[in-house]
Amino acid sequence: MTATLEELSATVVQxxxxxxxxxxxxxxxxxxxxxxxxxxxxxxxxxxxxxxxxDATWECKGYGKYVGGxxxxxGLHAVAGNSIFWSLHNxxxxxxxxxxxxxxxxxxxxxxxxxxxxxxxxxxxxxxWIGGTYDARARKVDGKWLxxxxxxxxxxxxxxxxxWVEQRFPRGSNKQRYFQILEPGEYFYCSCGQSKTQPFxxxxxxxxxxxxxxxxxxxxxxxxxxxxxxxxxxxxCDATHLGMKL
Numbered sequence: 001m002t003a004t005l006e007e008l009s010a011t012v013v014q015x016x017x018x019x020x021x022x023x024x025x026x027x028x029x030x031x032x033x034x035x036x037x038x039x040x041x042x043x044x045x046x047x048x049x050x051x052x053x054x055d056a057t058w059e060c061k062g063y064g065k066y067v068g069g070x071x072x073x074x075g076l077h078a079v080a081g082n083s084i085f086w087s088l089h090n091x092x093x094x095x096x097x098x099x100x101x102x103x104x105x106x107x108x109x110x111x112x113x114x115x116x117x118x119x120x121x122x123x124x125x126x127x128x129w130i131g132g133t134y135d136a137r138a139r140k141v142d143g144k145w146l147x148x149x150x151x152x153x154x155x156x157x158x159x160x161x162x163x164w165v166e167q168r169f170p171r172g173s174n175k176q177r178y179f180q181i182l183e184p185g186e187y188f189y190c191s192c193g194q195s196k197t198q199p200f201x202x203x204x205x206x207x208x209x210x211x212x213x214x215x216x217x218x219x220x221x222x223x224x225x226x227x228x229x230x231x232x233x234x235x236x237c238d239a240t241h242l243g244m245k246l
Contacts, residue, residue, distance in 0.1 A: 025096045027145050028105055028138060035147070036089040043080035045073035053141055053148045060152035062177040062224030064239025072150075078242040083176070085125055086116040091134075105145070107136040117157065120171045127160040154179070154222065169222075172199060177237035178225040188212040189225060189235030199225040199235070 003011075031051060038047035052058075052069040058076065059065040063083070066075035080087075094109040113130040132154040139148050157179070158164040172178030178199040188201040192210035195202040201212035213235050217223070226234050228241040 020102060021098055024098055024102055024105070024145070028096050028107065029094055031138065031145050031147065032091050032094050032107070032109060035150075036091050039076070039080075039089050040087055043076040043084075045077045048076055049073035051147055052150075053139065053146045056146070056148050056150070058150045058152075060154065061222065062154070062179060062237050062239075063152075064237075064242065075239070075242070079239075082242050084115055084117060087130075088114045102140075104137065104139040104148075107134070107138060109134050111152065115157075117170065118176075120173050120176065123175075128157055129160060129163070130157045131155045172225070172227045174227055174229070175241060176227050177241070178227055179222060180225060181220070181222050182217045183220050184217050186214060186216050187235075188214050191229065191234070193229055199227065 035048065035051055038044050038051065041047060049069060049072075052072050054069045055067075056069045056072050057065065057067050058072040063079050064075055066072045090112040092110040092112055094107060097106045099105060111130065111132045111134060115128045115130050116125045117128045118124065119126045132152055135151045135153070136147055137149045138145050140146075154169075156164045156168050157170060158166075158168055168181070169179030170176055174193065180199070189212060190197075190199055190201045190205070191213050192205040192208060194204040196204070205211065215235050224237040226237045226240075230240045231238045232240065
């Protein structure tokens, strides 16, 4: 049976729609790769800033939350200077879900990264494996896809010499955040800095003016506790140790 003109027109419209969505997903994959390339150049702000909307947010526990495209670029540059001396980002299996109007999108992908981080105690360069996931939103601005929000959820940042079975995260110090995987319950954060069981209180403060800070965890989760004791959100790290004015 010969297709009618209406049927052919409908098929053309459908193909155009599918082509448009495929093109959008391809452009969004390029956005993810370009972000990785910027991260691998010391979180180069000149490369990263054009990838974010003016009102964008970037967040990762222990590394801060930055609001606004300019602050995202500055914050990421500070992270690299303080915590990541070298990196090679592998952005794996990106999942892209376009909004119906194709003006926005939700993204998810896995991170597997080789990196050089400072040793907890000596500050010397130490090889690490880093693993986690990204959740992101992107939207079209003047015909170009940009990130409007990006959240990195770390699952591990483990020294190559130990790997994640022995040491899943950096142990923390007065210059670094303390990553902890905590079960539900009540905890007491050391505020005096003298405890032998950092970052938790061991009673060393007794007789002094510093008092432990109690906090409650309602479900098993990874948290980043302040090591420099200058966070405005103690006991949690707010990236004050990076020297950023947030």
